[in-house]
Amino acid sequence: MTTDTAPAAPLAETVLxxxxxxxxxxxxxxxxxxxxxxxxxxxxGLIGPNGAGKTTFFNCLTGLYVPTSGVVRYKGQVLxxxxxxxxxxxxxxTFQNIRLFSNMTVLENVLVGRHxxxxxxxxxxxxxxxxxxxxxxxxxxxxxxxxxxxxxxxxADHLARNLPYGEQRKLEIARALASExxxxxxxxxxxxxxxxxxxxxxxxxxxxxxxxIAVLVIxxxxxxxxxxxxxxxxxxxxxxxxxxxxxxxxxxxxxVTAYLGEPLEGTTTATEADQ
Amino acid sequence: MTTSSQKFAASHxxxxxxxxxxxxxxxxxxxxxxxxxxxxxxxxxxTDQFPGDLTYYGxxxxxxxxxxxxxxxxxxxxxxxxGLKGLRWLSPSGSHNGVLFAALGTLAVCWYSxxxxxxxxxxxxxxxxxxxxxxxxSLLAVVGALGLPLDRxxxxxxxxxxxxxxxxxxxxxxxxxGFGQGWALNAVPPGVRPLFTENLWxxxxxxxxxxxxxxxxxxxxxxxxxxxxxxxxxxRALPSWAEILVITAVFALGLGVVEFGISTEYGELFIGFxxxxxxxxxxxxxGGTVARLSELTTRHRAVTTGAAFAAAGAFxxxxxxxxxxxxxxxxxxxATVALGLNVVVGLAGLLDLGYxxxxxxxxxxxxLVSGSPYSVFRGLHLPFPLAVLIGALAALVFGVVIxxxxxxxxxDYLAIVTLGFGEIFRIAMNNLDGxxxxxxxxxxxxxxxxxxxxxxxxxxxxxxxxxxxxxxxFGNYLLLMLVVTAIVVVVFGRVANSRIGRxxxxxxxxxxxxxxxxxxxxxxxxxxxxxGATLAGLAGAVQAHVAGAVSPDxxxxxxxxxxxxxxxxxxxxLGGMGTISGPLVGAALLFLIPAKLQFLQxxxxxAFGVALILLMRFRPEGLIANRRRKLEFHEAxxxxxxxxxxxxxxxxxx
Ligand SMILES: Nc1ncnc2c1ncn2[C@@H]1O[C@H](COP(=O)(O)OP(=O)(O)OP(=O)(O)O)[C@@H](O)[C@H]1O
Ligand SMILES: [Mg+2]
Numbered sequence: 001m002t003t004d005t006a007p008a009a010p011l012a013e014t015v016l017x018x019x020x021x022x023x024x025x026x027x028x029x030x031x032x033x034x035x036x037x038x039x040x041x042x043x044x045g046l047i048g049p050n051g052a053g054k055t056t057f058f059n060c061l062t063g064l065y066v067p068t069s070g071v072v073r074y075k076g077q078v079l080x081x082x083x084x085x086x087x088x089x090x091x092x093x094t095f096q097n098i099r100l101f102s103n104m105t106v107l108e109n110v111l112v113g114r115h116x117x118x119x120x121x122x123x124x125x126x127x128x129x130x131x132x133x134x135x136x137x138x139x140x141x142x143x144x145x146x147x148x149x150x151x152x153x154x155x156a157d158h159l160a161r162n163l164p165y166g167e168q169r170k171l172e173i174a175r176a177l178a179s180e181x182x183x184x185x186x187x188x189x190x191x192x193x194x195x196x197x198x199x200x201x202x203x204x205x206x207x208x209x210x211x212x213i214a215v216l217v218i219x220x221x222x223x224x225x226x227x228x229x230x231x232x233x234x235x236x237x238x239x240x241x242x243x244x245x246x247x248x249x250x251x252x253x254x255x256v257t258a259y260l261g262e263p264l265e266g267t268t269t270a271t272e273a274d275q
Numbered sequence: 276m277t278t279s280s281q282k283f284a285a286s287h288x289x290x291x292x293x294x295x296x297x298x299x300x301x302x303x304x305x306x307x308x309x310x311x312x313x314x315x316x317x318x319x320x321x322t323d324q325f326p327g328d329l330t331y332y333g334x335x336x337x338x339x340x341x342x343x344x345x346x347x348x349x350x351x352x353x354x355x356x357x358g359l360k361g362l363r364w365l366s367p368s369g370s371h372n373g374v375l376f377a378a379l380g381t382l383a384v385c386w387y388s389x390x391x392x393x394x395x396x397x398x399x400x401x402x403x404x405x406x407x408x409x410x411x412x413s414l415l416a417v418v419g420a421l422g423l424p425l426d427r428x429x430x431x432x433x434x435x436x437x438x439x440x441x442x443x444x445x446x447x448x449x450x451x452x453g454f455g456q457g458w459a460l461n462a463v464p465p466g467v468r469p470l471f472t473e474n475l476w477x478x479x480x481x482x483x484x485x486x487x488x489x490x491x492x493x494x495x496x497x498x499x500x501x502x503x504x505x506x507x508x509x510x511r512a513l514p515s516w517a518e519i520l521v522i523t524a525v526f527a528l529g530l531g532v533v534e535f536g537i538s539t540e541y542g543e544l545f546i547g548f549x550x551x552x553x554x555x556x557x558x559x560x561x562g563g564t565v566a567r568l569s570e571l572t573t574r575h576r577a578v579t580t581g582a583a584f585a586a587a588g589a590f591x592x593x594x595x596x597x598x599x600x601x602x603x604x605x606x607x608x609x610a611t612v613a614l615g616l617n618v619v620v621g622l623a624g625l626l627d628l629g630y631x632x633x634x635x636x637x638x639x640x641x642x643l644v645s646g647s648p649y650s651v652f653r654g655l656h657l658p659f660p661l662a663v664l665i666g667a668l669a670a671l672v673f674g675v676v677i678x679x680x681x682x683x684x685x686x687d688y689l690a691i692v693t694l695g696f697g698e699i700f701r702i703a704m705n706n707l708d709g710x711x712x713x714x715x716x717x718x719x720x721x722x723x724x725x726x727x728x729x730x731x732x733x734x735x736x737x738x739x740x741x742x743x744x745x746x747x748x749f750g751n752y753l754l755l756m757l758v759v760t761a762i763v764v765v766v767f768g769r770v771a772n773s774r775i776g777r778x779x780x781x782x783x784x785x786x787x788x789x790x791x792x793x794x795x796x797x798x799x800x801x802x803x804x805x806x807g808a809t810l811a812g813l814a815g816a817v818q819a820h821v822a823g824a825v826s827p828d829x830x831x832x833x834x835x836x837x838x839x840x841x842x843x844x845x846x847x848x849l850g851g852m853g854t855i856s857g858p859l860v861g862a863a864l865l866f867l868i869p870a871k872l873q874f875l876q877x878x879x880x881x882a883f884g885v886a887l888i889l890l891m892r893f894r895p896e897g898l899i900a901n902r903r904r905k906l907e908f909h910e911a912x913x914x915x916x917x918x919x920x921x922x923x924x925x926x927x928x929x
Contacts, residue, residue: 101788104781126769126770
């Protein structure tokens with residue numbers, strides 16, 4: 001009764017709160033008045049047809065784009081639109097098109113992810129005092145832990161570019177986790193994976209959630225999304241048309257139309273888009 | 276490993292170019308090499324008119340030395356690749372391509388010598404039997420090597436060669452003759468005639484380049500020489516002291532080779548040296564000796580560094596002439612500056628086209644406080660360490676001032692701004708003479724007569740006795756510069772492999788992703804830029820004291836004399852970006868080659884350009900590939916898979 005999950009959810013702390021985010025590119029409104037909250041311990045899905053503005057929304061959240069209007073808060077604090085400050089604050093991300101440091105080793109990639117959580121500067125690097133050595137050793141140990149967590153422990157000394165595709169995606173996640181985020185944004189983490197790899201990615205996301213990290217994930221694979229997510233938001237032509245659990249989303253006719261590629265004239269979304 | 280050999284099996288084969296019966300190929304290669312080597316002990320020409328005096332029987336001289344070394348190397352590599360016990364270490368990969376390269380090197384040296392003798396002394400009669408033996412022996416070695424099973428590509432991709440290029444070459448030759456004899460001048464207005472008569476070389480260069488390219492294409496199609504990455508067999512385990520001994524021996528050998536190169540007294544000998552050095556390096560690379568050695572040096576990094584510095588420090592003691600020691604000191608300065616530039620270009624990936632200006636800032640700042648009578652602060656004579664510090668700090672300030680506004684922007688703005696800064700610096704130094712501007716730098720005359728360094732009573736300007744040997748002025752300075760080099764090497768090595776160094780490389784690899792990982796791109800780039808400037812300033816302060824004078828025209832964007840910005844950049848890229856030894860080696864070569872090829876005069880830069888093109892064609896990663904690139908080779912068994920590279924890449928950010 002009191003341990004029922006539904007009433008407990010609103011009590012969890014809000015991690016991400018995006019309010020009325022708008023992103024315009026010239027005449028194109030790629031993201032239109034999107035509101036989204038993510039709470040502690042949640043896995044939230046973001047779906048929508050190609051070009052719906054999902055990645056653009058991510059870019060607005062992480063400071064890669066400066067939103068035309070709207071506010072993004074992380075744990076109550078307004079985020080400055082600078083990628084490195086966003087990461088510093090506690091949001092980490094992966095990219096839809098893998099963007100590893102391809103000529104660095106797997107371990108080095110993860111160590112770069114630790115950048116915000118370490119502070120050795122130029123002089124301590126030159127002097128190499130005991131404090132520096134300790135911090136460096138700690139970083140390495142932590143990075144190796146993360147590689148193990150993501151199932152890459154045997155590949156630490158390989159070049160990132162030489163990893164198979166699925167492992168490159170895992171490495172991107174490991175690198176993002178290295179910044180000790182409170183919220184992880186995954187942009188199509190299973191794109192191009194075979195079913196087996198998708199299964200292990202699913203497990204990885206659950207494991208991340210169990211670490212207490214909230215996850216916001218974009219994906220086209222519905223099975224993956226509905227297996228994983230507590231809540232799913234649907235973006236169509238830059239607008240969030242529906243948000244809710246599996247049933248709500250699957251039974252919404254606007255979602256069905258959007259995915260079947262019906263022309264949008266006469267539907268509610270079209271009239272809203274005209275405004 | 277199986278996939279790697281399969282990959283190569285599809286595109287490569289191991290076959291001889293010439294089909295020779297039985298072991299004839301091996302015999303020919305060995306015999307040819309031995310003949311060429313033996314000819315070094317014979318007389319090549321009867322008069323001592325040809326530089327180096329090649330008339331003696333019994334002892335090699337001048338150009339005979341490279342012939343001797345090349346011949347021996349060919350014979351030994353042939354036996355080693357054949358699998359002769361006790362020689363396998365010389366060719367661990369088992370590839371025969373090294374034999375061909377060594378033989379070609381020997382051929383180049385011997386035929387160059389023979390042709391030079393014939394041309395300079397006017398006629399084949401001037402050749403002694405030794406010359407004939409060298410020519411025939413080296414040719415035999417090449418024929419033999421072509422009969423060995425070589426690693427070759429199955430197909431050769433070539434850009435099509437349009438026949439009308441022959442026409443262009445022909446017209447150029449006709450014009451050369453026409454302008455040379457004067458009759459073609461009637462076709463051009465008198466005003467522009469000097470343009471043609473003074474640039475006759477152009478009409479020679481055009482056909483040479485066109486025909487050279489065509490010849491290369493034909494040769495390439497015939498030889499199809501390729502490179503199969505073979506996994507090296509595990510090295511025989513040596514005790515640690517033996518490995519260290521090997522490293523020491525290699526560096527001693529290296530010192531010998533460099534010394535030979537620096538102290539070549541005439542152009543012909545240097546060309547012979549260079550030809551052999553290029554081919555021998557290619558031979559050792561193909562044979563896997565270089566890979567084996569680098570395994571060894573990575574295992575004993577400290578010993579390697581120590582041996583390298585010991586070799587450089589020993590150099591002035593082995594020289595009797597101060598000129599060559601000065602060359603050595605200048606090489607060190609140039610190399611140190613190149614290493615500083617490597618922080619900016621190699622690690623952080625920032626294109627700095629005016630780097631030499633920071634060297635100039637350091638040099639001028641130190642010169643002004645050095646107590647030179649030409650300095651505006653005439654009475655001010657700060658101790659040397661303080662002058663160096665001021666030089667480095669001044670460069671740091673300029674680095675920050677230039678970098679802070681520019682590095683906020685992405686793209687090529689930095690290249691443009693630094694290029695401008697380099698020019699502005701030189702022009703400003705020219706004009707701050709009290710007439711066209713405030714009096715600071717003494718204008719084009721520069722600050723001369725900088726007093727010699729005196730550290731703790733040790734006067735760097737005077738010779739000192741060390742036991743049996745005497746160390747002259749430039750020897751002292753060389754050792755001083757070596758200390759600065761050591762500082763820069765340590766700084767580079769430590770920073771490259773640290774949090775900040777990784778951030779630089781990450782920025783270079785993908786700036787958007789790096790920023791998404793929490794790296795403040797502007798901040799770390801500014802640190803790289805400022806550190807680079809500071810290291811250049813440090814070297815500049817020493818340079819001012821070694822040269823004893825600074826003047827504006829020492830700090831150009833491009834010119835025939837290093838260090839200038841273009842040469843510095845070339846040294847970094849040639850040597851290998853992101854490595855320590857790469858820019859040092861690259862700088863040494865880039866300093867030595869122009870200095871030694873002065874007799875080519877106006878063709879010098881042309882020859883230099885051709886050499887650069889060849890190097891970039893055959894070894895685009897630079898002479899010394901860095902650790903990460905090495906990994907690439909070792910991981911040949913993994914199929915390289917990148918992400919999908921559609922244009923959506925740009926969609927995800929930036
Ligand atoms: N920098 C930009 N400049 C102009 N238009 C842009 C820019 N970035 C994105 N867009 C446009 O915004 C729209 C949304 O793109 P976005 O990449 O966010 O879609 P998406 O939902 O991630 O699609 P997909 O599922 O294919 O990844 C597209 O029409 C795209 O062309
Ligand atoms: Mg997308």
